[in-house]
Amino acid sequence: MYLVKSTLSWMSGSTTPEPSPAESNNEVKAPEGKPEEGSFGSALWKIIGSNLGGDVLRIGVSLPSWMYEPLSSLQRQAEMVEYGHILTKASKCADPLNRMAHVFGFAVSGYSATKRVKPTFNPLLGETFEYVDKQSNTKFFTEQVSHHPPISALHVEGEGYRFLQNSSPKTKFLGNAIDIITQGNSHVYFPQSNEHIHYENPCTRCNSIIIGSRWIEHFGQLNFKNLTNGVTCSIEFRKAGLFQGPQFDITGFVCDKDGRQCIKIEGRWDEFVTMEWLVDSLEGKKGEKKEVWRITANNFISGDQYGFSKFTSSLNTLDDELDTILPPTDSRRRLDRMNLEKGKTYVATTWKRTMEERQRNDRRIRKEHWVPVWFKEDVIDDCFVETTNEDGTVSKGPMKFWRYVGNYWEQRDQQVKTSVQEGLDFAQAIQIPGYVRGLACDFTSYESKSTATTETNITDTDSDGENKTNSSATFSTTTTTTNN
Numbered sequence: 001m002y003l004v005k006s007t008l009s010w011m012s013g014s015t016t017p018e019p020s021p022a023e024s025n026n027e028v029k030a031p032e033g034k035p036e037e038g039s040f041g042s043a044l045w046k047i048i049g050s051n052l053g054g055d056v057l058r059i060g061v062s063l064p065s066w067m068y069e070p071l072s073s074l075q076r077q078a079e080m081v082e083y084g085h086i087l088t089k090a091s092k093c094a095d096p097l098n099r100m101a102h103v104f105g106f107a108v109s110g111y112s113a114t115k116r117v118k119p120t121f122n123p124l125l126g127e128t129f130e131y132v133d134k135q136s137n138t139k140f141f142t143e144q145v146s147h148h149p150p151i152s153a154l155h156v157e158g159e160g161y162r163f164l165q166n167s168s169p170k171t172k173f174l175g176n177a178i179d180i181i182t183q184g185n186s187h188v189y190f191p192q193s194n195e196h197i198h199y200e201n202p203c204t205r206c207n208s209i210i211i212g213s214r215w216i217e218h219f220g221q222l223n224f225k226n227l228t229n230g231v232t233c234s235i236e237f238r239k240a241g242l243f244q245g246p247q248f249d250i251t252g253f254v255c256d257k258d259g260r261q262c263i264k265i266e267g268r269w270d271e272f273v274t275m276e277w278l279v280d281s282l283e284g285k286k287g288e289k290k291e292v293w294r295i296t297a298n299n300f301i302s303g304d305q306y307g308f309s310k311f312t313s314s315l316n317t318l319d320d321e322l323d324t325i326l327p328p329t330d331s332r333r334r335l336d337r338m339n340l341e342k343g344k345t346y347v348a349t350t351w352k353r354t355m356e357e358r359q360r361n362d363r364r365i366r367k368e369h370w371v372p373v374w375f376k377e378d379v380i381d382d383c384f385v386e387t388t389n390e391d392g393t394v395s396k397g398p399m400k401f402w403r404y405v406g407n408y409w410e411q412r413d414q415q416v417k418t419s420v421q422e423g424l425d426f427a428q429a430i431q432i433p434g435y436v437r438g439l440a441c442d443f444t445s446y447e448s449k450s451t452a453t454t455e456t457n458i459t460d461t462d463s464d465g466e467n468k469t470n471s472s473a474t475f476s477t478t479t480t481t482t483n484n
Contacts, residue, residue, distance in 0.1 A: 065348035069118035069306040070341035072331035074129040074142045075315045076113075076120045077154060077167075081131055082311040083109035084138045084158050086293055091160025091190050095282040097262050100226060100233050100254050101275045103188055103197050104265060105292030107222065108235075108250065111269040112295045116307045121337055121352070123152060124359055125370060126441035129331040130408070131315060139409060144441075145372040145402050147359070153375040155404035162189040166402050185399065187380065198383050199224040202237045222252075227382050230257030235265055253278075271295055316341060325416060327430040333443035351446070359440035373433055375402040 083106055090102035123144035131140040142154035149168050156163040167184035182201040189196050202220030219239035225232050235252030248270045254263035262281065267273035272294040277284035284290070299309045318332045326332060336352035339345075379398035386396050412430050438445050 063119070064345075065336055065340050065352055066345040067119060068121055068340060069116065069308075070316065070337050071120045071312070072123055072127065072129065072334060072337060073120045074123050074127060074144065074152060074154075075131075075331050076312075077142055077152065077165075078129060078131045078140050078315055079113050079312060080106075080110045080163075081133050081136075081138050081140045081156065082296070082309075083293060084133065084156065084163075085136050087161040087163065087188065088136065088159045090188075091192060093283060095284075096193070096195065096226060096229055096231050097254050097256065097281055098283045099190070099193070099195070100197065100224060100231050101263050101265065101292055103199075104222075104224060104233050104235060104254075105273045105275075106188075107186070107199060107224075108267070108269050108273055109293050109295075112271070113309070113312070115270060118306060121334065122150070123331070124355060124441045125362070126329055126373070126436055126439060127331060127334075128327060128329045128374070128441075130326065141374070141404070141408055143372055143374050145375050145377075146370070151402065153372075153402035153404070155375075157409075160190065160192060162191070163187070164189075164401070164403070185383075185401065187383070187401075193228075195226055195228045196382060197224055197226050222250075231255070232259075233265070237269065267293075325412065325430070327432050328442045328444040329432055329436065330443070335443065335446055354446070355440050362439050371435075372402070373436065374404060374408050376405045377401070378403045 086102055086106040086109065090099045090106070093099040093102060125144055125147040127144045129140075129142050132138070133140075136158065138156065138158040140154065140156050142152055145151050145153050146168075151166060151168045154163075154165050164187045165184060167182065184201055186199050186201075187196065188198075199222065202222050219237050222235045222237060223232070224234075231254065233252065233254045235250050238247075238249045238251070240247040248268040250265070250267055250269055250273070252265045253261040254265065254275075255261055260279070262277070262279050263284075264276045264278055265273065266276070273292045274289060275292050276289045277286055280286050296309075296311075299311065301308055301310060301313060304313070316332060316337075318326075322332070331337065334351075334355075336348045336355065339348035339351060378401055380401050381398050383399040384396055385399045386394050388394055408430065415430070432442065436442055
């Protein structure tokens with residue numbers, strides 16, 4: 001669901017419900033009425049209105065910075081670490097049924113951040129983000145390993161568990177709504193019990209993105225399977241329907257390897273998850289109820305224009321220590337993100353388009369296949385998927401997956417240790433390979449004078465409606481970019 005957060009935030013706005021679009025998941029039609037001129041919906045329709053039924057993530061849309069929140073999608077995926085302690089609890093469960101219920105609690109906790117009102121910046125190829133939660137001893141790391149199709153790979157190491165995820169979302173623009181098909185796979189490993197749990201995500205729909213008050217619903221099945229012992233969990237995210245009935249409700253069961261329902265799961269994806277034992281077990285009696293997850297009280301910053309929680313706000317922290325440790329590719333260093341955070345929306349838009357243009361130039365010069373730095377495409381031997389071949393036949397084989405190859409944290413810790421011992425400044429402890437230097441994802445390679453030329457005069461309309469002319473930065477004046 002963390003990939004869902006980054007994708008659906010792309011279109012989300014106000015969360016006040018309005019009547020749902022047609023119940024058919026595939027109905028495509030233009031919105032009824034006309035959005036107010038200058039509104040988010042009006043700006044969005046002008047850019048993507050001609051792509052009804054299409055995948056808007058694949059058409060290379062470039063939106064002005066005022067339509068975003070000051071986070072990269074890689075940072076937004078890191079919001080899951082806030083509730084990573086649930087997986088630590090799961091690792092200590094003696095009963096695999098109880099462990100599965102906790103894994104679900106962790107999975108659904110990420111949906112609580114999917115109600116935010118602005119999209120996140122799309123990651124550049126080679127962009128990275130790290131986050132360390134010292135209280136729970138959790139390390140999060142992710143890299144954008146492909147731009148076309150967009151794929152991000154992440155690796156989390158926590159106390160008693162490892163969490164891996166690949167995300168390659170697809171969308172379908174329905175007119176006044178957009179469906180997100182996550183095409184993501186998540187894997188949780190518990191070394192002590194030697195268990196491996198795999199799950200995928202349900203469909204997400206962003207409603208009223210052009211006309212009306214925007215709102216979000218998740219619907220369909222969220223299915224988990226313990227590939228070690230056969231325990232499963234199937235949860236239904238109820239569809240809101242025409243009158244937004246059970247908009248946030250979830251319900252389902254944890255079943256043993258024989259398919260017997262052993263634990264009932266209920267709750268709301270935006271607030272809490274509870275479990276009720278239906279049978280006597282190692283860690284519970286029939287009828288016993290327990291809360292697995294609840295959103296942190298007073299977690300959101302009052303009056304924050306982006307609706308950030310305290311945890312989310314911390315993802316942008318770039319103090320003196322981090323500034324000397326983080327690699328040049330870390331999302332915190334993005335100039336568009338940094339300027340938007342300071343309220344400089346026009347400057348942010350200028351840098352955003354400058355980076356997009358450099359990314360296009362990178363591909364033209366590079367030509368050869370991109371090689372990620374920290375992840376390598378591999379297979380997961382115990383997780384099998386079916387693939388439809390060109391001749392229509394179906395074959396079954398191990399799941400392809402981008403795995404973390406190591407050395408990021410090891411290099412970081414070693415160079416910091418060496419710097420301290422020798423009394424030196426950390427000076428960017430993690431050194432990126434030479435072939436990454438100077439590319440779009442090398443955020444320390446941008447300098448206002450060196451990247452500024454007078455080739456083009458750009459007139460842009462910012463969020464306040466003021467026309468501003470820029471004669472310094474070189475970037476494309478078109479709203480369509482070429483996928484890299």
